[in-house]
Amino acid sequence: MDITELHNERELLGQVAAGDEPAFRTILRFYHPRVFSHALTFTKSYPEAEEITQDIFLRIWQQREKLPEIENFRNYLFILGRNQIISAMRRQVIKTDAAAEDPMEDMLIPDRQYQYKETYALILKAVDKLPPRQREVFTMSRLEHLSHEQIAQKLNISKAAVNWHIVQALNTLRAYLANYPEVLIFLIAIAPMY
Known part of the structure:
Protein backbone atom coordinates (compact mmCIF):
# COMPACT_ATOMS: atom_id res chain seq x y z
CA MET A 1 0.00 0.00 0.00
CA ILE A 94 37.92 6.04 13.11
CA LYS A 95 37.04 4.24 16.36
CA THR A 96 38.77 1.09 15.10
CA ASP A 97 41.82 3.09 14.02
CA ALA A 98 41.93 4.93 17.34
CA ALA A 99 41.84 1.61 19.20
CA ALA A 100 45.06 0.51 17.53
CA GLU A 101 48.01 1.82 19.53
CA ASP A 102 50.35 2.13 16.58
CA PRO A 103 48.92 1.77 13.04
CA MET A 104 52.37 1.07 11.57
CA GLU A 105 52.95 -1.67 14.14
CA ASP A 106 49.52 -3.08 13.22
CA MET A 107 50.62 -3.25 9.56
CA LEU A 108 53.63 -5.36 10.57
CA ILE A 109 51.49 -8.16 12.02
CA PRO A 110 51.52 -10.96 9.41
CA ASP A 111 47.79 -11.67 9.75
CA ARG A 112 47.00 -7.99 9.18
CA GLN A 113 49.35 -7.79 6.20
CA TYR A 114 47.59 -10.75 4.66
CA GLN A 115 44.16 -9.25 5.42
CA TYR A 116 45.10 -5.89 3.86
CA LYS A 117 46.59 -7.62 0.83
CA GLU A 118 43.43 -9.73 0.39
CA THR A 119 41.16 -6.69 0.78
CA TYR A 120 43.18 -4.70 -1.74
CA ALA A 121 43.20 -7.61 -4.22
CA LEU A 122 39.43 -7.97 -3.89
CA ILE A 123 38.92 -4.26 -4.52
CA LEU A 124 41.21 -4.33 -7.58
CA LYS A 125 39.36 -7.37 -8.94
CA ALA A 126 36.05 -5.54 -8.54
CA VAL A 127 37.47 -2.35 -10.11
CA ASP A 128 38.69 -4.37 -13.11
CA LYS A 129 35.08 -5.35 -13.83
CA LEU A 130 33.98 -1.71 -14.18
CA PRO A 131 33.37 -0.21 -17.63
CA PRO A 132 36.58 1.46 -18.92
CA ARG A 133 35.67 5.12 -18.21
CA GLN A 134 34.27 4.33 -14.76
CA ARG A 135 37.38 2.30 -13.95
CA GLU A 136 39.61 5.16 -15.11
CA VAL A 137 37.75 7.82 -13.11
CA PHE A 138 37.40 5.63 -10.01
CA THR A 139 41.11 4.71 -10.07
CA MET A 140 42.14 8.35 -10.39
CA SER A 141 39.82 9.36 -7.56
CA ARG A 142 40.19 6.57 -5.01
CA LEU A 143 43.58 5.05 -5.73
CA GLU A 144 45.53 8.06 -7.06
CA HIS A 145 43.66 10.50 -4.77
CA LEU A 146 43.06 13.15 -7.45
CA SER A 147 40.32 15.72 -6.90
CA HIS A 148 37.24 15.82 -9.13
CA GLU A 149 38.60 18.98 -10.71
CA GLN A 150 41.98 17.37 -11.49
CA ILE A 151 40.26 14.34 -13.03
CA ALA A 152 37.97 16.55 -15.10
CA GLN A 153 40.96 18.48 -16.46
CA LYS A 154 42.99 15.36 -17.24
CA LEU A 155 40.12 13.62 -19.02
CA ASN A 156 38.61 16.78 -20.54
CA ILE A 157 35.17 16.10 -19.00
CA SER A 158 33.00 18.08 -16.59
CA LYS A 159 33.18 17.72 -12.80
CA ALA A 160 29.54 16.56 -12.97
CA ALA A 161 30.59 13.75 -15.33
CA VAL A 162 33.40 12.78 -12.93
CA ASN A 163 30.91 12.64 -10.07
CA TRP A 164 28.47 10.59 -12.16
CA HIS A 165 31.16 8.04 -13.06
CA ILE A 166 32.22 7.72 -9.42
CA VAL A 167 28.63 7.24 -8.24
CA GLN A 168 28.03 4.61 -10.93
CA ALA A 169 31.30 2.86 -10.06
CA LEU A 170 30.47 2.82 -6.36
CA ASN A 171 27.00 1.40 -7.08
CA THR A 172 28.55 -1.36 -9.20
CA LEU A 173 31.23 -2.07 -6.59
CA ARG A 174 28.64 -2.08 -3.79
CA ALA A 175 26.68 -4.77 -5.63
CA TYR A 176 29.82 -6.78 -6.46
CA LEU A 177 31.17 -6.54 -2.90
CA ALA A 178 27.83 -6.98 -1.10
CA ASN A 179 29.10 -10.06 0.74
CA TYR A 180 32.19 -8.20 1.99
CA PRO A 181 30.94 -5.36 4.27
CA GLU A 182 34.42 -4.74 5.68
CA VAL A 183 35.63 -3.97 2.14
CA LEU A 184 32.74 -1.56 1.59
CA ILE A 185 33.68 0.23 4.80
CA PHE A 186 37.26 0.45 3.55
CA LEU A 187 36.09 1.96 0.22
CA ILE A 188 34.00 4.55 2.07
CA ALA A 189 36.87 5.31 4.45
CA ILE A 190 39.26 6.15 1.60
CA ALA A 191 36.65 8.28 -0.18
CA PRO A 192 37.81 11.89 -0.45
CA MET A 193 35.37 14.50 0.84
CA TYR A 194 34.66 17.09 -1.90
Whole structure:
Protein backbone atom coordinates (compact mmCIF):
# COMPACT_ATOMS: atom_id res chain seq x y z
CA MET A 1 0.00 0.00 0.00
CA ASP A 2 1.34 3.41 -0.94
CA ILE A 3 1.20 6.26 1.56
CA THR A 4 -0.57 8.40 -1.05
CA GLU A 5 -3.50 5.98 -0.83
CA LEU A 6 -3.91 6.90 2.82
CA HIS A 7 -3.19 10.63 2.67
CA ASN A 8 -1.68 13.21 0.43
CA GLU A 9 2.01 13.01 1.35
CA ARG A 10 2.61 16.74 0.83
CA GLU A 11 -0.36 17.51 3.06
CA LEU A 12 1.04 15.17 5.73
CA LEU A 13 4.46 16.81 5.49
CA GLY A 14 2.81 20.22 5.87
CA GLN A 15 1.08 18.97 9.01
CA VAL A 16 4.37 17.60 10.36
CA ALA A 17 6.00 20.97 9.64
CA ALA A 18 3.30 22.57 11.78
CA GLY A 19 4.17 20.22 14.65
CA ASP A 20 1.39 17.65 14.16
CA GLU A 21 2.70 14.54 15.98
CA PRO A 22 0.03 12.10 14.64
CA ALA A 23 0.98 13.11 11.07
CA PHE A 24 4.65 12.50 11.95
CA ARG A 25 3.76 9.06 13.37
CA THR A 26 2.01 8.23 10.06
CA ILE A 27 5.14 9.17 8.11
CA LEU A 28 7.28 7.27 10.63
CA ARG A 29 5.15 4.09 10.45
CA PHE A 30 5.29 4.08 6.67
CA TYR A 31 8.98 4.89 6.13
CA HIS A 32 10.62 3.36 9.23
CA PRO A 33 10.80 -0.23 7.85
CA ARG A 34 12.31 0.98 4.56
CA VAL A 35 14.91 3.21 6.24
CA PHE A 36 15.79 0.52 8.79
CA SER A 37 16.16 -2.13 6.09
CA HIS A 38 18.43 0.15 4.06
CA ALA A 39 20.60 0.89 7.12
CA LEU A 40 20.75 -2.80 8.06
CA THR A 41 21.92 -3.73 4.56
CA PHE A 42 25.04 -1.62 5.05
CA THR A 43 25.73 -1.94 8.78
CA LYS A 44 24.83 -5.64 9.24
CA SER A 45 23.98 -4.69 12.83
CA TYR A 46 20.42 -4.39 14.17
CA PRO A 47 21.34 -2.00 17.01
CA GLU A 48 23.40 0.23 14.73
CA ALA A 49 20.71 0.22 12.01
CA GLU A 50 18.09 1.13 14.61
CA GLU A 51 20.25 3.94 15.97
CA ILE A 52 20.80 5.33 12.46
CA THR A 53 17.06 5.09 11.72
CA GLN A 54 16.20 6.91 14.95
CA ASP A 55 18.75 9.61 14.19
CA ILE A 56 17.24 10.12 10.73
CA PHE A 57 13.69 10.53 12.02
CA LEU A 58 14.83 12.67 14.94
CA ARG A 59 16.57 14.95 12.45
CA ILE A 60 13.43 15.12 10.30
CA TRP A 61 11.38 16.10 13.35
CA GLN A 62 13.94 18.68 14.51
CA GLN A 63 14.04 20.26 11.04
CA ARG A 64 10.34 19.79 10.29
CA GLU A 65 9.81 23.43 9.30
CA LYS A 66 11.82 22.71 6.12
CA LEU A 67 9.55 19.84 5.00
CA PRO A 68 7.18 21.92 2.82
CA GLU A 69 10.18 23.01 0.70
CA ILE A 70 11.09 19.41 -0.16
CA GLU A 71 9.98 18.41 -3.65
CA ASN A 72 10.59 14.67 -3.36
CA PHE A 73 10.45 13.35 0.22
CA ARG A 74 11.57 9.83 -0.76
CA ASN A 75 14.75 11.20 -2.36
CA TYR A 76 15.31 13.50 0.61
CA LEU A 77 14.95 10.54 2.97
CA PHE A 78 17.30 8.42 0.86
CA ILE A 79 19.99 11.14 0.83
CA LEU A 80 19.60 11.77 4.56
CA GLY A 81 19.84 8.03 5.20
CA ARG A 82 22.88 7.62 2.97
CA ASN A 83 24.66 10.46 4.75
CA GLN A 84 23.85 9.03 8.20
CA ILE A 85 25.07 5.57 7.15
CA ILE A 86 28.32 6.95 5.74
CA SER A 87 28.87 9.03 8.90
CA ALA A 88 28.27 5.98 11.09
CA MET A 89 30.67 3.87 9.03
CA ARG A 90 33.33 6.57 9.11
CA ARG A 91 32.94 6.84 12.91
CA GLN A 92 33.36 3.07 13.17
CA VAL A 93 36.52 3.14 11.06
CA ILE A 94 37.92 6.04 13.11
CA LYS A 95 37.04 4.24 16.36
CA THR A 96 38.77 1.09 15.10
CA ASP A 97 41.82 3.09 14.02
CA ALA A 98 41.93 4.93 17.34
CA ALA A 99 41.84 1.61 19.20
CA ALA A 100 45.06 0.51 17.53
CA GLU A 101 48.01 1.82 19.53
CA ASP A 102 50.35 2.13 16.58
CA PRO A 103 48.92 1.77 13.04
CA MET A 104 52.37 1.07 11.57
CA GLU A 105 52.95 -1.67 14.14
CA ASP A 106 49.52 -3.08 13.22
CA MET A 107 50.62 -3.25 9.56
CA LEU A 108 53.63 -5.36 10.57
CA ILE A 109 51.49 -8.16 12.02
CA PRO A 110 51.52 -10.96 9.41
CA ASP A 111 47.79 -11.67 9.75
CA ARG A 112 47.00 -7.99 9.18
CA GLN A 113 49.35 -7.79 6.20
CA TYR A 114 47.59 -10.75 4.66
CA GLN A 115 44.16 -9.25 5.42
CA TYR A 116 45.10 -5.89 3.86
CA LYS A 117 46.59 -7.62 0.83
CA GLU A 118 43.43 -9.73 0.39
CA THR A 119 41.16 -6.69 0.78
CA TYR A 120 43.18 -4.70 -1.74
CA ALA A 121 43.20 -7.61 -4.22
CA LEU A 122 39.43 -7.97 -3.89
CA ILE A 123 38.92 -4.26 -4.52
CA LEU A 124 41.21 -4.33 -7.58
CA LYS A 125 39.36 -7.37 -8.94
CA ALA A 126 36.05 -5.54 -8.54
CA VAL A 127 37.47 -2.35 -10.11
CA ASP A 128 38.69 -4.37 -13.11
CA LYS A 129 35.08 -5.35 -13.83
CA LEU A 130 33.98 -1.71 -14.18
CA PRO A 131 33.37 -0.21 -17.63
CA PRO A 132 36.58 1.46 -18.92
CA ARG A 133 35.67 5.12 -18.21
CA GLN A 134 34.27 4.33 -14.76
CA ARG A 135 37.38 2.30 -13.95
CA GLU A 136 39.61 5.16 -15.11
CA VAL A 137 37.75 7.82 -13.11
CA PHE A 138 37.40 5.63 -10.01
CA THR A 139 41.11 4.71 -10.07
CA MET A 140 42.14 8.35 -10.39
CA SER A 141 39.82 9.36 -7.56
CA ARG A 142 40.19 6.57 -5.01
CA LEU A 143 43.58 5.05 -5.73
CA GLU A 144 45.53 8.06 -7.06
CA HIS A 145 43.66 10.50 -4.77
CA LEU A 146 43.06 13.15 -7.45
CA SER A 147 40.32 15.72 -6.90
CA HIS A 148 37.24 15.82 -9.13
CA GLU A 149 38.60 18.98 -10.71
CA GLN A 150 41.98 17.37 -11.49
CA ILE A 151 40.26 14.34 -13.03
CA ALA A 152 37.97 16.55 -15.10
CA GLN A 153 40.96 18.48 -16.46
CA LYS A 154 42.99 15.36 -17.24
CA LEU A 155 40.12 13.62 -19.02
CA ASN A 156 38.61 16.78 -20.54
CA ILE A 157 35.17 16.10 -19.00
CA SER A 158 33.00 18.08 -16.59
CA LYS A 159 33.18 17.72 -12.80
CA ALA A 160 29.54 16.56 -12.97
CA ALA A 161 30.59 13.75 -15.33
CA VAL A 162 33.40 12.78 -12.93
CA ASN A 163 30.91 12.64 -10.07
CA TRP A 164 28.47 10.59 -12.16
CA HIS A 165 31.16 8.04 -13.06
CA ILE A 166 32.22 7.72 -9.42
CA VAL A 167 28.63 7.24 -8.24
CA GLN A 168 28.03 4.61 -10.93
CA ALA A 169 31.30 2.86 -10.06
CA LEU A 170 30.47 2.82 -6.36
CA ASN A 171 27.00 1.40 -7.08
CA THR A 172 28.55 -1.36 -9.20
CA LEU A 173 31.23 -2.07 -6.59
CA ARG A 174 28.64 -2.08 -3.79
CA ALA A 175 26.68 -4.77 -5.63
CA TYR A 176 29.82 -6.78 -6.46
CA LEU A 177 31.17 -6.54 -2.90
CA ALA A 178 27.83 -6.98 -1.10
CA ASN A 179 29.10 -10.06 0.74
CA TYR A 180 32.19 -8.20 1.99
CA PRO A 181 30.94 -5.36 4.27
CA GLU A 182 34.42 -4.74 5.68
CA VAL A 183 35.63 -3.97 2.14
CA LEU A 184 32.74 -1.56 1.59
CA ILE A 185 33.68 0.23 4.80
CA PHE A 186 37.26 0.45 3.55
CA LEU A 187 36.09 1.96 0.22
CA ILE A 188 34.00 4.55 2.07
CA ALA A 189 36.87 5.31 4.45
CA ILE A 190 39.26 6.15 1.60
CA ALA A 191 36.65 8.28 -0.18
CA PRO A 192 37.81 11.89 -0.45
CA MET A 193 35.37 14.50 0.84
CA TYR A 194 34.66 17.09 -1.90
